Amino acid sequence: MTDKEAIRARHSVRNYIDRKIEAEKVELIREKIRELNEEGDLHFQFMEDAGNTFNRLMNRAMGLGSAPSVIACVGPKGEDLEERIGYYGEQLVLYLQKLGLNTCWAGTFNKKNIGAELEPGEEIVISIAVGYGQTQGNPRRTKTVEQVTECQKEMPDWFRTGAEMALMAPTAINQQKFVIRLNEDDTVDFIDKGGVFSRVDLGIIKCHFEIGAEETE
Ligand SMILES: Cc1cc2nc3c(=O)[nH]c(=O)nc-3n(C[C@H](O)[C@H](O)[C@H](O)COP(=O)(O)O)c2cc1C
Numbered sequence: 001m002t003d004k005e006a007i008r009a010r011h012s013v014r015n016y017i018d019r020k021i022e023a024e025k026v027e028l029i030r031e032k033i034r035e036l037n038e039e040g041d042l043h044f045q046f047m048e049d050a051g052n053t054f055n056r057l058m059n060r061a062m063g064l065g066s067a068p069s070v071i072a073c074v075g076p077k078g079e080d081l082e083e084r085i086g087y088y089g090e091q092l093v094l095y096l097q098k099l100g101l102n103t104c105w106a107g108t109f110n111k112k113n114i115g116a117e118l119e120p121g122e123e124i125v126i127s128i129a130v131g132y133g134q135t136q137g138n139p140r141r142t143k144t145v146e147q148v149t150e151c152q153k154e155m156p157d158w159f160r161t162g163a164e165m166a167l168m169a170p171t172a173i174n175q176q177k178f179v180i181r182l183n184e185d186d187t188v189d190f191i192d193k194g195g196v197f198s199r200v201d202l203g204i205i206k207c208h209f210e211i212g213a214e215e216t217e
Pocket of ligand 1 (some may be wrong): 011012013014062064104105106107108126137138140145168169170171172174178193197200201204
């Protein structure tokens with residue numbers, strides 16, 4: 001499965017079957033996390049047993065309590081931490097999709113119960129539920145390319161595909177509050193229009209846009 005196929009196949013999944021992730025896959029996930037942590041200066045942690053991470057009323061109502069495992073998105077405090085977590089966390093989400101697993105980013109979770117290790121100066125920003133879904137999730141409402149882009153010249157195909165892939169990205173409460181701007185000199189700016197977890201969203205958007213803008217299928 002290519003990255004683009006993984007983007008098309010992914011939807012948030014909140015209800016999971018009672019099946020643990022196989023040991024070989026757990027090892028692959030841990031290896032991928034080591035790689036991404038190094039590249040992004042992060043401290044993501046795979047918690048094989050999600051335990052009571054999703055014991056909040058909201059989680060129980062949404063079904064996330066059935067997730068067998070969870071990723072704790074931890075990193076050193078700083079200006080761009082949330083955006084980096086979004087960018088590298090979404091690479092992990094797409095990798096998990098390729099392994100046949102389902103996921104859901106979750107800002108609502110129990111920060112104590114997740115059991116993550118925090119080094120001095122680190123914080124936990126968000127979590128990602130992981131497991132085998134009861135379903136593969138569903139497509140949802142989306143804005144259009146025109147609604148989330150600004151172009152200072154005619155829109156090239158690579159930019160349109162990038163924006164289309166960005167619109168398939170998960171955003172908190174499906175807010176899609178971002179603008180992708182194409183400048184005269186072909187540089188691209190990503191603009192955050194605010195909202196809950198919008199910096200994490202922006203990192204996720206960048207990850208999807210880059211995959212879309214590449215020439216490979
Ligand atoms: C930063 C972020 C935080 C999120 N927090 C939650 C959450 O706390 N609970 C939940 O059920 N879904 C959460 N989601 C999932 C979004 O609701 C979901 O991505 C959005 O509705 C779009 O649907 P899709 O992921 O199926 O494309 C979150 C997503 C993101 C990106």
